[in-house]
Amino acid sequence: MPCSRCGEKTLSDIIETPKSIDIVGKNIADIKDVAESIVDRRCSCFYFTGCGSSYYSAMLMSFPLQVEGIEVYAIPSSEIIMYYGSRLSRNCCLVSVSRSGETSETLEAMRIGKEKGTYNVIITINEKGAGREYADRYLYIDVGIERGIVMTKSFYSMTLTGLILTSNIIDIILGNKYNMVLYLDRLKEHAIKIIKEKENIFNLGNSYVKKNINRFIFLGSGPSYPIALEGSLKLKESSYIATEAMYALEFRHGPIATVGENQLIIVINQEGKSYSYVYRLYNDLRAMNSYILRLSNRDVDENTILLSKTGFEELDALSAILPLQLMAYSYATALGLDIDSPRNLVRVVKYY
Ligand code: F1P
Numbered sequence: 001m002p003c004s005r006c007g008e009k010t011l012s013d014i015i016e017t018p019k020s021i022d023i024v025g026k027n028i029a030d031i032k033d034v035a036e037s038i039v040d041r042r043c044s045c046f047y048f049t050g051c052g053s054s055y056y057s058a059m060l061m062s063f064p065l066q067v068e069g070i071e072v073y074a075i076p077s078s079e080i081i082m083y084y085g086s087r088l089s090r091n092c093c094l095v096s097v098s099r100s101g102e103t104s105e106t107l108e109a110m111r112i113g114k115e116k117g118t119y120n121v122i123i124t125i126n127e128k129g130a131g132r133e134y135a136d137r138y139l140y141i142d143v144g145i146e147r148g149i150v151m152t153k154s155f156y157s158m159t160l161t162g163l164i165l166t167s168n169i170i171d172i173i174l175g176n177k178y179n180m181v182l183y184l185d186r187l188k189e190h191a192i193k194i195i196k197e198k199e200n201i202f203n204l205g206n207s208y209v210k211k212n213i214n215r216f217i218f219l220g221s222g223p224s225y226p227i228a229l230e231g232s233l234k235l236k237e238s239s240y241i242a243t244e245a246m247y248a249l250e251f252r253h254g255p256i257a258t259v260g261e262n263q264l265i266i267v268i269n270q271e272g273k274s275y276s277y278v279y280r281l282y283n284d285l286r287a288m289n290s291y292i293l294r295l296s297n298r299d300v301d302e303n304t305i306l307l308s309k310t311g312f313e314e315l316d317a318l319s320a321i322l323p324l325q326l327m328a329y330s331y332a333t334a335l336g337l338d339i340d341s342p343r344n345l346v347r348v349v350k351y352y
Contacts, residue, residue: 006332006336006338007333007338007339009340010148010149010150010152010340013146013153013154014152014195014322014326016144016153017152017153017322018188018191019143020156020157021157021184021187021188023143024143024157024161024184025181028181031139031161031164032164034137034165035166038119038121038165038169039169039172042091044070045071045089045091045092045093046071046072046092046093047074047080047084047095048061048074048075048096049074049075049095049106050076050077050103051098051103052349053099053154053230054097054098054099054103054151054158055074056226056227056230057097057155057158057159057226057230058095059229060162060163060226060227060314061097061159061162061314062074062095062162063163063166063222063314064166064167064314065166065169067170077105077106077109081108081352085116088118089117090116090117090119092113093118093120094120096123096131096135098124099124099125099126099146099151099154100124101122101124101129102129102131102350103348104350104351104352105349106131107130110122110135114134120134120135120137121137121138122135122138122139123139123158123162124138124141124158125140125142125143125145125154125157125158139161141161147340148339149345149346150237150342155321156321156322159318159321163315164180167314178312182310183310183312186309187308187315187318190308191319194305194306195322195326198326201305201323201326202326205326205330205331206330206334208264208334209331209334210334211262211291213262214241214262215241215242215243215258216244216263217245217264218231218243218244218268219248219251219265219278220247220248220317220320221268222270222272222274222317223272223314223317223318224269225247227318227320227321228266228268229245230324231245231266231268231328232244232245234324234325235324238328238332238337239328239335240337240342248267248268248274248278251265251285259288260290264293265291265293266324267281267282267292267294268296268320269294269298270295270313270316270317270320271313272313272317275298286303293305295307295323295324297316305323307319
């Protein structure tokens, strides 16, 4: 039975995304200053870390640094504690992502880094997080509290902050000029349009419940793989159903056997190096009559939700999370579940 007042807090967080983009834009000078401090520190290796959604945020923001001569790793905080801590050194920069700035694994990863001499940066929306104790730079983005438990505007704004940070590092090192102000305008335009037309996405979520679809496979490539992971987690943590995410073309190697089941395949197909390969997979899957939803900024058909077209692939990939958050909200609500207080979830995980 659909739940009328369920998810109001989470929906209001999601609807604040355009305002959050503006607030990140107001922090560009601070972000640039942190980028300069990282370059001055001459970090030759970068570790990006976090937990849950914040780990996926860390994955995406690390992408622009995947260039010649820079060692980049995106690893969950727990794995740094258990396996990778010994590899941290003063040559490394550790960028931690944490909405609360209080998650125990992330704080411990930062402590280990500090002990090993890493240059520690944390990106957070909590002004007074415990992470301050271990941080050389504390990148606080004042988007306001997140009322819901699952991460929505915090994911978007921390990831955007991290992408501005890493693209600035590349700017300084390689002289690649990014027009971030123009990109943010286009990103905001897209967010406003998606929110204005949110009923279309709500109708999709409701239709999936009506069709008894309770298996979802999210496909993404390059910078949209972390978004596939986050979209899958959003649905899983709010509706408790079987969802999974994988690199798009990996679907051909086994999981394609599931085509024919009552499932939805969600293909994130942003313009960029992977575009034509993923578009071919999408068309092959359509020919196999699978339920499929595409998110793209090119070759838009009736089955495609529009992505932003900033010309910066990582940002266009990030733009996909907004419709996926709205879909998770509508699907949970149509099931009569309250995404504002998902079963077993806590706002801050303080134990491991
Ligand atoms: C990370 C996290 C979220 C998750 C839930 C509990 O928190 O695990 O990813 O969705 O809200 O907290 P944080 O380190 O970003 O505060």
